[in-house]
Amino acid sequence: MENRGIVIIGAGPAGLAAAIRLDELGVRDILILERENSGGGILRQCIHDGFGLERYGESISGPEYASRLLEEIGKRGIECRTGSSVIDIGRDRVLTVASARGTEIIKAGAIIAAAGCRERSRGAIMIPGERPAGVYTAGTAQAYMNLYNRMPGRKAVILGSGDIGLIMARRLTLEGAEVSAVFELQDHPNGLERNIVQCLDDYSIPLYLNHTVTEIHGKERIEGVTVSEVDSITHKPKAGTEKYYPCDTLILSVGLIPDNTILERAGVIIDPVTGGASVDEHYMTSVPGIFSAGNMLHVHDLADYASAEAEAAAENAALYIEGKLDTGGNIRVAAANGVSHVVPMRVSGNGPFTVSLRACRRERNRKVEIRQGEKVLGWHFFPLVIPSQMITVHSDAASGSEDIEVSII
Amino acid sequence: MKRYTCIVCPKSCEIEVSWSSAGDLEVNGNGCQRGREWITNEIRDPKRTIASSVIVEGGEREIVSVRLSSPIPRAMIFPVMDEIRKASVSAPVTAGDVIIENVLSTGADVIATSSVLAKED
Numbered sequence: 001m002e003n004r005g006i007v008i009i010g011a012g013p014a015g016l017a018a019a020i021r022l023d024e025l026g027v028r029d030i031l032i033l034e035r036e037n038s039g040g041g042i043l044r045q046c047i048h049d050g051f052g053l054e055r056y057g058e059s060i061s062g063p064e065y066a067s068r069l070l071e072e073i074g075k076r077g078i079e080c081r082t083g084s085s086v087i088d089i090g091r092d093r094v095l096t097v098a099s100a101r102g103t104e105i106i107k108a109g110a111i112i113a114a115a116g117c118r119e120r121s122r123g124a125i126m127i128p129g130e131r132p133a134g135v136y137t138a139g140t141a142q143a144y145m146n147l148y149n150r151m152p153g154r155k156a157v158i159l160g161s162g163d164i165g166l167i168m169a170r171r172l173t174l175e176g177a178e179v180s181a182v183f184e185l186q187d188h189p190n191g192l193e194r195n196i197v198q199c200l201d202d203y204s205i206p207l208y209l210n211h212t213v214t215e216i217h218g219k220e221r222i223e224g225v226t227v228s229e230v231d232s233i234t235h236k237p238k239a240g241t242e243k244y245y246p247c248d249t250l251i252l253s254v255g256l257i258p259d260n261t262i263l264e265r266a267g268v269i270i271d272p273v274t275g276g277a278s279v280d281e282h283y284m285t286s287v288p289g290i291f292s293a294g295n296m297l298h299v300h301d302l303a304d305y306a307s308a309e310a311e312a313a314a315e316n317a318a319l320y321i322e323g324k325l326d327t328g329g330n331i332r333v334a335a336a337n338g339v340s341h342v343v344p345m346r347v348s349g350n351g352p353f354t355v356s357l358r359a360c361r362r363e364r365n366r367k368v369e370i371r372q373g374e375k376v377l378g379w380h381f382f383p384l385v386i387p388s389q390m391i392t393v394h395s396d397a398a399s400g401s402e403d404i405e406v407s408i409i
Numbered sequence: 410m411k412r413y414t415c416i417v418c419p420k421s422c423e424i425e426v427s428w429s430s431a432g433d434l435e436v437n438g439n440g441c442q443r444g445r446e447w448i449t450n451e452i453r454d455p456k457r458t459i460a461s462s463v464i465v466e467g468g469e470r471e472i473v474s475v476r477l478s479s480p481i482p483r484a485m486i487f488p489v490m491d492e493i494r495k496a497s498v499s500a501p502v503t504a505g506d507v508i509i510e511n512v513l514s515t516g517a518d519v520i521a522t523s524s525v526l527a528k529e530d
Contacts, residue, residue, distance in 0.1 A: 044523075047460045047461075047462065047474035047475075047476070047522060047523075048460045048476075049458055049460060049476050050418075050419070053418050053419070059458075060522075061460055061474065061476050061522040063474050063504070063522045063523035064504060064522050064523075067504055067523070067524075145462075146462060146472075146474060147470075148471070149462065149464075149471040149472040171460075171461075174459060174461060174486070174487075174490050175461070175490075192419050192421055193414045193421035194414060194415070194416040194417075194418075194419060194421045196414070197413075197414045197416050198416050198457060202457065202483065202486075301419055302419055383423075383438075384423065386421075389419075389420075389421070
């Protein structure tokens with residue numbers, strides 16, 4: 001068995017940023033485990049620009065953002081083991097890792113889990129109809145085009161308005177395919193507003209809210225889809241609103257979900273709303289010494305934010321292995337009025353903290369308030385809150401044991 | 410008054426534009442100076458950057474990702490895409506390499522955003 005200081009799972013924007021921060025803090029025994037054969041994570045296939053505005057102060061593409069991180073890792077001599085899948089985390093932070101070398105057992109002083117998220121697939125949203133070829137998740141279509149130079153099809157319909165779906169609407173159009181429309185079940189788009197403008201509006205691709213695909217047609221290859229309008233509250237298709245759209249490609253961009261099977265095996269408590277670990281303000285999970293950050297914790301809008309969160313987790317993991325992390329009490333932080341979820345889900349009460357949250361609805365002139373009983377710990381005013389944009393609000397330290405509520409009022 | 414969504418950064422500020430009775434441009438809602446510059450351009454001559462890929466000959470991968478070094482007028486997007494589609498490059502390619510200089514005299518270069526090594530025989 002190999003003994004290591006801090007083991008980071010995942011070499012994407014979160015994991016790599018965490019490793020660099022640890023090295024800056026003087027932690028010398030760092031090991032990154034990456035299941036793919038090269039580092040960079042999802043950034044490798046995100047060739048559009050808009051990355052790095054926060055971290056580097058300029059707009060660069062995903063591959064460039066990844067290579068800046070990887071160069072830094074190389075310069076600092078941080079070990080990154082690619083082609084290495086963590087298949088189990090047992091007691092006392094003992095990892096079982098599968099690779100071409102066989103199975104390795106590694107004991108970690110602390111673990112930072114930053115393995116990203118997965119796309120919700122067709123199965124997860126249960127579209128009735130045939131099972132023909134030509135139905136892809138947006139990320140799969142993106143990999144075909146940007147990594148392997150393969151066109152998914154020539155005439156596409158996109159279901160769901162997540163950012164990757166919007167980016168792919170533009171990418172397909174630029175490469176000569178026709179994108180008939182984007183359909184979104186909700187009454188608001190899922191992706192960033194700027195992507196609606198520069199990926200759909202610029203190319204006159206219509207976005208239909210409160211619409212969904214109710215049937216897929218075609219035997220070998222998809223030939224078309226039936227689309228129906230849905231009730232804005234129940235999301236049930238409205239009879240008589242069906243419309244047929246011929247297509248050879250259906251792209252699904254219906255949400256991202258953190259994949260935490262590996263942390264569940266380690267006994268980490270998972271938050272039912274985010275799908276990620278339940279963490280405190282130090283990004284430590286319910287299992288001491290196991291931290292989580294980035295899209296594995298909750299889905300972020302930007303790689304830059306995932307990197308920043310992982311750096312914060314790294315700072316706490318560094319304190320932990322020194323025995324200096326004061327985990328303190330266990331005060332619950334709950335999403336209240338108008339808030340769909342919050343991170344962290346609990347705080348120690350030892351100091352100020354930052355809450356990340358998402359709104360349930362698009363609303364104007366709202367205040368986000370962090371309250372413990374009668375005491376307001378923090379608040380911030382927003383001219384507009386949108387579910388697709390994560391909100392962060394700073395809070396003073398909590399005290400006692402009463403629940404903290406985060407609400408939009 | 411006209412409303413725009415700023416695309417400079419993911420904050421997606423809603424910018425309101427109107428003209429005073431004296432004919433001066435009034436801008437509200439932008440969170441930063443870059444947003445003001447963007448909207449001043451956007452109402453006259455909207456510009457965008459695009460990303461695509463270019464065929465690599467003799468590389469360990471078929472394509473290399475590319476982007477424009479600076480935004481181009483929206484009307485030039487498809488003509489520039491035609492140039493990108495026609496282009497090819499020999500491996501090795503290094504991120505930052507200029508693939509097409511000053512494409513269609515737009516002032517923007519098409520640059521590689523990743524590296525592709527030459528294929529070993």
